[in-house]
Each structure stands twice: as C-alpha cells, then as structure tokens.
Amino acid sequence: MTALDTAESSRRTPRGLLWEPSERWVRGRRGEVTVVDSRHPVLVWEPGLPVPMYAFPREEVRADLLRPAENPPTGAHTGSTVFYDLEIDGELLPNAAWTFADDDLAGHIAFEWFRRTGKGLDHWYEEEEEIFIHPRDPHKRVDAIPSSRHVRVEVDGTVVANTRRPVLLFETGLPTRYYLPREDVRLDLFTPTDHRTGCPYKGTAEYWSWRGDADVPSDLLWSYPDPLPAVAAVKGLLAFYNEAVDITVDGERLDRPVTHFTRSST
Structure with a gap:
C-alpha cells in the first residue's frame, strides 16, 4: 500500500507541492483519443499558483503515446523531472506531459490542459461532466x-x-x-x-x-x-x-x- 492509498488529507512534498487523492473518475482526451482514464487521480497544487492540476498513475495513462521530450523546458513546473511529447495520429504535441521528482508522486504523470495553456489535452471530464481550464478545487466554494x-x-x-x-x-x-x-x-x-x-x-x-x-x-x-x-x-x-x-x-x-x-x- 502506497502513501497515496493511506492519505487522509493534503500533504506537502519536500519541493513544496501540495497534493491529495481524489475519488473522481477523470478522463482526458485529445480530439477523439482518450489519453487518460483514471479512477485514482491526485490533485496537485504548485507553490504560488491558486488552482490545482491533476496527476495520474502511469498505468491509467496511454503511456504508449508518450515520447521523451525533444526540447524539454526548464523550470516549467515545480518538481518536474522528465517531460514527454505526446504523439497522436502523427501529430506531435511538445512537452504535453511530465513526471515529478518527489517520492510522494513517483509513478504519476501530469498533463497540460489546452484551454488553459494552449497545449496538451483539449477535453477533460469528471464523471460524465466536461470541465474546463483546470480541475475544480474541492476546498473552494x-x-x-x-x-x-x-x-x-x-x-x-x-x-x-x-x-x-x-x-x-x-x-x-x-x-x-x-x-x-x-x-x-x-x-x-x-x-x-x-x-x-x-x-x-x-x-x-x-x-x-x-x-x-x-x-x-x-x-x-x-x-x-x-x-x-x-x-x-x-x-x-x-x-x-x-x-x-x-x-x-x-x-x-x-x-x-x-x-x-x-x-x-x-
């Protein structure tokens, strides 16, 4: 059993990432291709940013569509280690996904949201409802x-x-x-x-x-x-x-x- 399995509240990594597990079923698509289908997503807050992102267990991601990034960015995301380009039907999306260096989030992959950053996956769903820009914060009313x-x-x-x-x-x-x-x-x-x-x-x-x-x-x-x-x-x-x-x-x-x-x- 991992730390994510036993977590009862938000936790902070040594690099300052705040994270907590979510029980929502989350899917992410690029066009008609489902890249993420996760029942064990994790909400992650980067230091200084007011909105969260999702990270997903690698086994719930179409890892076969990921390629090591040809030109990985520097300092794009707190605690990021490896960046990936996403290749779908011959279209290459640079730096669309990344992993984290902290042990707490090892084995998890995060993705860019197209409607927020102009790159990455362009349709996201929580259960059967489409969501936009970024995940909704469970601590926000x-x-x-x-x-x-x-x-x-x-x-x-x-x-x-x-x-x-x-x-x-x-x-x-x-x-x-x-x-x-x-x-x-x-x-x-x-x-x-x-x-x-x-x-x-x-x-x-x-x-x-x-x-x-x-x-x-x-x-x-x-x-x-x-x-x-x-x-x-x-x-x-x-x-x-x-x-x-x-x-x-x-x-x-x-x-x-x-x-x-x-x-x-x-």
Missing part, C-alpha cells in the same frame, strides 16, 4: 446569492450602474463580485469586445470595454450568458472588476482589492 443591497458603480467619477437587485457572488480567495441587472447598468457607455474567458466554476464570460477617455483597462465589464448550473443566478447579469472601478455598497465605498487580476485590470 462559489456561491451566487440574490440580495437587496444598494450597489452603485462609478468609472472615473461617472455613475455607470445603480441597483438594489444585485446578485453577490462569493468565491473563495477572491473579492465579492456584484452582478447587476442589465437595465440597471449604463451599457450604452461600453463597447462589446471579442474577449472571452472560461472558468470551471462559472462557465464562459463575454466582455465589454469602456467607451470613454478615462484611463481604465479594457474588458472591464463581463457577463455569463449561459453559466454553469451552480451559479445560474448570475445568468445575463453584469459585473465589474472591483480592482479598477469604484463600488459603493449601502453607502460605503469599497477599497479596491489587490488580486492576481489586478495586473490585467489596471
């Missing part, structure tokens, strides 16, 4: 709760939203996001963009940018037109980056938070 708070939003002194019908989205590790009815937002002051992002907890977001001359970031405003069922309450509502606008809730102006989104939103 995302709750969308209707409220009657009075929320006002300003961009460079201009009031762009005013409502008493927000939906507050509470997501572990992030500031509260205020999702507002479209009729309570001056959407005429914004221009839709082609920018799209994906979230494993909420779905795919569409964006708008400020039309004025203020020094504010692009893609300041977003909406989930077809959110995942867990956050269905935000469907079609609009939210702003707290990091780059002034939000007043029940008469109290909120401080602008500093998050990993701050760099892209300021």
Whole structure:
C-alpha cells in the first residue's frame, strides 16, 4: 500500500507541492483519443499558483503515446523531472506531459490542459461532466446569492450602474463580485469586445470595454450568458472588476482589492 492509498488529507512534498487523492473518475482526451482514464487521480497544487492540476498513475495513462521530450523546458513546473511529447495520429504535441521528482508522486504523470495553456489535452471530464481550464478545487466554494443591497458603480467619477437587485457572488480567495441587472447598468457607455474567458466554476464570460477617455483597462465589464448550473443566478447579469472601478455598497465605498487580476485590470 502506497502513501497515496493511506492519505487522509493534503500533504506537502519536500519541493513544496501540495497534493491529495481524489475519488473522481477523470478522463482526458485529445480530439477523439482518450489519453487518460483514471479512477485514482491526485490533485496537485504548485507553490504560488491558486488552482490545482491533476496527476495520474502511469498505468491509467496511454503511456504508449508518450515520447521523451525533444526540447524539454526548464523550470516549467515545480518538481518536474522528465517531460514527454505526446504523439497522436502523427501529430506531435511538445512537452504535453511530465513526471515529478518527489517520492510522494513517483509513478504519476501530469498533463497540460489546452484551454488553459494552449497545449496538451483539449477535453477533460469528471464523471460524465466536461470541465474546463483546470480541475475544480474541492476546498473552494462559489456561491451566487440574490440580495437587496444598494450597489452603485462609478468609472472615473461617472455613475455607470445603480441597483438594489444585485446578485453577490462569493468565491473563495477572491473579492465579492456584484452582478447587476442589465437595465440597471449604463451599457450604452461600453463597447462589446471579442474577449472571452472560461472558468470551471462559472462557465464562459463575454466582455465589454469602456467607451470613454478615462484611463481604465479594457474588458472591464463581463457577463455569463449561459453559466454553469451552480451559479445560474448570475445568468445575463453584469459585473465589474472591483480592482479598477469604484463600488459603493449601502453607502460605503469599497477599497479596491489587490488580486492576481489586478495586473490585467489596471
């Protein structure tokens, strides 16, 4: 019996990787080819990164599709040792997979997720549900709760939203996001963009940018037109980056938070 079999909670390796076993059935595909089919996946968090990855026992991976990497990267992943290129139907995907040096994770292989890094496997499933961007963190909650708070939003002194019908989205590790009815937002002051992002907890977001001359970031405003069922309450509502606008809730102006989104939103 291995350490992974007996683990009861998260553990940390000497190189700083945090890991814990998962009981979810996970599959990863490239096109129509199933590369991973695992009932014993392990969630792994790299130091300084807020989201986990999966690693899989080698026997639950199509190892016959892996080739020693021709040009392995340096420092791409904490504790990585051997990188592999993935070859499927004549297509070679460089550095799509890797192993770990720590004994705790010996015999396990991790893969890049195409929708997160632009390379690797492009379809992932937990049980029968497709998941996107990265695995969902079992220690993270995302709750969308209707409220009657009075929320006002300003961009460079201009009031762009005013409502008493927000939906507050509470997501572990992030500031509260205020999702507002479209009729309570001056959407005429914004221009839709082609920018799209994906979230494993909420779905795919569409964006708008400020039309004025203020020094504010692009893609300041977003909406989930077809959110995942867990956050269905935000469907079609609009939210702003707290990091780059002034939000007043029940008469109290909120401080602008500093998050990993701050760099892209300021």
